[in-house]
Amino acid sequence: MDFHVISNNFVFLIAQGFFGIGAFTGGTLRLAVPAIILGSTLGIILGLARLSPSPWLYGPAKVYVEFFRGVPLVMVIFWFWFIIPTLIGKSLPEYAVALTAFVVFEAAYLAEIVRAGIQSVARGQVEAAIATGLSKKQLMRHVILPQALRNMIPALVTQFIVLLKDTSLASIIGYVDLTKAAQIVNNREIRPFELYLFIAIVYWLCSYAMSRYARRLESSLSV
Amino acid sequence: MTYHFDWSTLWTGQSGGWLLQGVITTLQIFAVGLIIAIVLGICAGALRTVPIAPLRWLASSYVEFFRNVPLLVWMFFGYFSVPPLLPQAMQDWLFDHGAEFWAAVFALGVYHGARFSEVMRAGIQSIPKTQLEAALSTGLTVGQAYRLIIIPVALRLIIPPATNETVNLLKNSSVALTIGVAELTFQTRQIETYTAKAFEALAAGTVIYLALCLTIASIMARVERRVAIPGLIVQGHTGTS
Numbered sequence: 153m154d155f156h157v158i159s160n161n162f163v164f165l166i167a168q169g170f171f172g173i174g175a176f177t178g179g180t181l182r183l184a185v186p187a188i189i190l191g192s193t194l195g196i197i198l199g200l201a202r203l204s205p206s207p208w209l210y211g212p213a214k215v216y217v218e219f220f221r222g223v224p225l226v227m228v229i230f231w232f233w234f235i236i237p238t239l240i241g242k243s244l245p246e247y248a249v250a251l252t253a254f255v256v257f258e259a260a261y262l263a264e265i266v267r268a269g270i271q272s273v274a275r276g277q278v279e280a281a282i283a284t285g286l287s288k289k290q291l292m293r294h295v296i297l298p299q300a301l302r303n304m305i306p307a308l309v310t311q312f313i314v315l316l317k318d319t320s321l322a323s324i325i326g327y328v329d330l331t332k333a334a335q336i337v338n339n340r341e342i343r344p345f346e347l348y349l350f351i352a353i354v355y356w357l358c359s360y361a362m363s364r365y366a367r368r369l370e371s372s373l374s375v
Numbered sequence: 376m377t378y379h380f381d382w383s384t385l386w387t388g389q390s391g392g393w394l395l396q397g398v399i400t401t402l403q404i405f406a407v408g409l410i411i412a413i414v415l416g417i418c419a420g421a422l423r424t425v426p427i428a429p430l431r432w433l434a435s436s437y438v439e440f441f442r443n444v445p446l447l448v449w450m451f452f453g454y455f456s457v458p459p460l461l462p463q464a465m466q467d468w469l470f471d472h473g474a475e476f477w478a479a480v481f482a483l484g485v486y487h488g489a490r491f492s493e494v495m496r497a498g499i500q501s502i503p504k505t506q507l508e509a510a511l512s513t514g515l516t517v518g519q520a521y522r523l524i525i526i527p528v529a530l531r532l533i534i535p536p537a538t539n540e541t542v543n544l545l546k547n548s549s550v551a552l553t554i555g556v557a558e559l560t561f562q563t564r565q566i567e568t569y570t571a572k573a574f575e576a577l578a579a580g581t582v583i584y585l586a587l588c589l590t591i592a593s594i595m596a597r598v599e600r601r602v603a604i605p606g607l608i609v610q611g612h613t614g615t616s
Contacts, residue, residue, distance in 0.1 A: 214562035222542075223581050224549035226560050231581075234573035238378050317445035324553055326615040331447060352444040352452065359443035 157343040158350050169333025170354060177247050178328030183319045189255040194255060194298055195262025202267050203303050213263065220260035229253045233325050250322035258315050265311060269304030270296060302373050309366035313359045320355075330354060382573045385579050394579060397562030399411075404479050404548045404558060411484025412491050412544060417486065417530075418493025421521055434492070441489035446550050449486050453478035454554040482605035487544045494540055498533035499525055531602045538595040542588050549584075559583060 158165070164174070172179015182323035220228065232253045237243040273296050281295040323332035334347045341347075384390060416438075421436035441449070454475055458466050458594060469477060510520035552561040563580035567573045 219585070222546075222585040224546035224560065224584060226549040226552065227563075227577065227581055227584060230560070230564065234577060238573065271496050276559065313443070317443075320445040320447040321550065323447070331445070331451075338455070344451070345460070348448060348452045348456050352448050355445055355448060356440065356443045357514075360439065363443070 153347060154343065155346050157337065157341050157346050160270070161337045165330065165333050166339065166354075167349070168328060169330040169351075176328040177245060178332070180316070180319050180329040180331075183247070183250055183254065183322055183327070183329060184316045187251055187258060187315060187319070188209075190251075190255045191258040191315065192262055192308075194259035196266050198231055198259055198263035199266025202263060203270060217260045217263050220257055221264075225253070225257050225318055226324065228257045229325060230323060232256075246322070246325050246327040249325060250319075250327045254315065254319070258311070258318075261311055261314075262308070265304055265307045266300075268307070268321075269300040272303045273299045305373065306370055309362055309369075311364050316358060316362070317355060378574065380575065381572055382575055382577055383511065384566070384570045388570070390566045390570065390576075393562040393565055394559070394583070396557065397559035397580075398474075398583060398587075400557055401545075401548050401559040404476065404483065404551055404556065405545050407480045408483030408548065409541065409544055412487035412540075415488025416491025416495050417526060418584065419492035420529075421499065421526055423492065423496045424499045425517060425521070429515075438489045438492050442483050442493070444486075446482060446486045446547055447553060447604045449482035450461065450479060450550055450554050453481040457481075475551070475554045475556045476575055477558045478554055479548070483544060483548060483551075487540060487547070490543075491537070491540055494533050495529060497536070498529035501532060502528055528604070534595060534599040534602070538592055538599075541595065542591055545587055545591060546584065 166174060168174035168178060170180050172182030198213045198216060201209040202217065204210050204213075229250065232249045236249060236252075275297055277299070278291065281291045286295065319329055320331040322329050323335065326332070328336070330351050334351045338344055338347050385394070419434040419437055422430045423438070425431060457478070458469055458474060461469070506528070507520055507525060510524045511517070515523065548558060548562040551558050552564070555561075557565075560579055563576045566576040566579075570576070
């Protein structure tokens with residue numbers, strides 16, 4: 153065992169692989185952060201659509217969610233990787249393909265969390281709010297959303313951790329994230345044990361920090 | 376867009392055989408991975424609730440470590456990092472018997488075992504504490520109480536979230552293509568490479584995955600109805616990978 157391979161390649165692994173600063177367009181965080189923001193936005197829209205009384209809104213939203221929850225992420229990444237060039241006539245960079253695939257895929261899971269969160273607000277609260285004369289908009293903004301968001305936080309953060317780990321799959325189309333960076337170094341140095349153990353620890357630290365933060369948030373927000 | 380659909384590409388030539396091979400391999404990884412995951416999940420999930428601190432600690436460290444690292448990294452670890460550490464005879468056996476298959480099964484098993492244990496723990500914690508106390512007061516040991524009462528009851532309660540996890544395990548078996556296991560996604564790509572019919576190949580793979588997921592969900596729903604304990608239910612949870 154020789155951990156010099158880590159210290160010698162530390163800058164490449166962390167700066168290029170994890171943060172995305174370097175010669176390649178890459179980075180685990182550079183993919184995960186926009187995917188979380190855009191995925192949540194699409195997820196909220198889909199989650200609200202699923203609760204809408206109009207079949208034109210909840211029908212397509214339901215099909216979308218059920219479809220993407222039944223297909224592996226690897227498959228979705230390949231769909232975008234092979235189909236986008238056919239549709240628009242030129243190939244897009246790995247970053248754009250990976251980001252699109254993650255946003256589209258994760259939105260389906262986030263939509264379910266949003267829906268469950270809104271449905272978790274007690275029915276009596278809604279009736280009481282209507283009885284006091286609040287409008288539909290006020291009801292959503294002052295009664296439902298504040299409570300729903302609080303209920304959603306644990307599941308949301310769990311999903312964000314999943315997304316962070318899932319970004320490792322972007323390496324299969326050649327996107328240089330932390331996993332791909334370790335593969336590149338390994339091809340040169342043949343030190344699989346040290347390298348894969350190292351990236352496992354980096355992923356673990358991020359996930360663990362996020363879950364600890366979620367637990368703190370949960371207890372400070374609990375009613 | 377000048378793409379010519381040619382669905383016959385899926386059943387002419389070798390494509391049909393490849394897809395079938397892929398489905399079989401996917402089901403094999405899924406089945407073996409599921410067995411490992413369930414055994415690990417039940418053990419670790421139960422140990423996390425026992426009144427013996429070192430066992431709880433051991434089980435928690437297993438779960439926290441394996442759950443918080445991407446499955447892909449475990450696959451690479453199982454395929455590239457672990458074999459060189461094994462005795463020579465075992466290495467030879469592995470490389471004669473599909474090392475990539477066993478690495479994939481190992482990774483799926485330990486990763487989903489950690490996730491299953493969370494489901495199991497939630498199930499056990501949803502059983503009133505008085506059940507364990509009643510079992511102990513009748514003279515059972517902690518081990519007997521868990522084996523005969525707590526675990527069987529918990530297993531019947533956790534079917535909805537366990538269905539989610541089982542479907543996730545099936546979908547995650549596709550990650551095995553990264554270490555060269557010829558499962559369904561791998562074969563889909565192979566058809567794409569040989570015939571240049573990306574749309575048809577991916578559509579076939581996607582439909583097969585959807586069908587397999589629906590099959591699992593409907594089997595589990597039937598099991599759930601048969602073993603349901605009237606008046607008791609655990610809320611399902613959302614989550615992937």
